[in-house]
Amino acid sequence: MAERDDTDNETEIGEAPRLDPETAARRHAALAYVRQFGDPVLKSKAMPVTQFDDELRAQIEGMGEIMEDSLGIGLAATQLGKLNRVLVYRVEQDSPVIALVNPELEWSGEELEAAEEGCLSLQGVLVEVERPVNVRVRALDDNGEPLTIEASGLEARVIQHEMDHLDGVLILDRTSRSERKQAMKILRERERERAGEPV
Template sequence: MAIRPILKYPDPGLSLPCEPVAEFDGDLAALAQDLLETMRAAPGVGITAAHIGVLRRLFVLELSPADGPLYYVNPEILSLGDETIRHMEGSVSMPGATDEVERPRQLRVRYQDLDGNVVEEDARDFHAVCIQHEIDQLDGIFWLRRLSRVKRERLVRRWQKEK
């Protein structure tokens, strides 16, 4: 397994939607392991295949080392709660840049595990925010697009100056 190079903002690959995963095989398991190692090295709590230039609908979350990694293949949000939460977000593709984003506080998601089994799960708070953030990336929506134009431009200027 390997730590892969991460696309950096504003790489156009970060704006491309990902294709569904059709084959649940050793290649998928190896990609998932590479994603986990790459995310840990970044460091981050979530990463999509798109972050490393692989346009497949797969992401990994590791919200706590004690709980271990969670793998989501072909995820789709089934429902969103009405209540919202504001949380600081960032990206492994834009290290050091963060801002507050408002999203639904809870959701229900359907996805497949690495063996192709269909799973439905309810998530709240930080877990729900992370799922929405990563599904956005799979859809080609970089997290900055969730900010107002003014906040986005200010953050990008500051990030470019720092790097």
């Protein structure tokens, strides 16, 4: 999901802060692993994890590192082209990375809140998404042990955003038609920039 602001600069959620050259280089390298809008894997539904082994734990560790280096606060396995139901997130910079395997939404509160969301797979795009403020999620940890997460506010939003990825749902699918239209314009301009065409 959206980037974290690690600097003293004012930034909106989803926009990269001004970075020192080393951090910028690490972020650029990490983002090279993240699938971008248009990649069919982002619209694919991930399969439940059935094996809890060193390979899964290595995947989770790698996801945490890519999320950190890309200045994200959440990352789903599908964003890296892996079709298994795994997500990682860390809302507070000093907190440990949390991994949820096979997460399921057990309950969501009636109170809804609209807020802007960005996504590592839709660089430069911010759209307003309405989501429940409070959720309870049942999942497994990297050893297959059951977990229950009760989350609110930003943590609840991040978990829901990443769970959407595991079902092939993007923030563009959850926003208004006008915001989606504006986001598509930004994505097309970025694509032309990457291709070296005039915008």
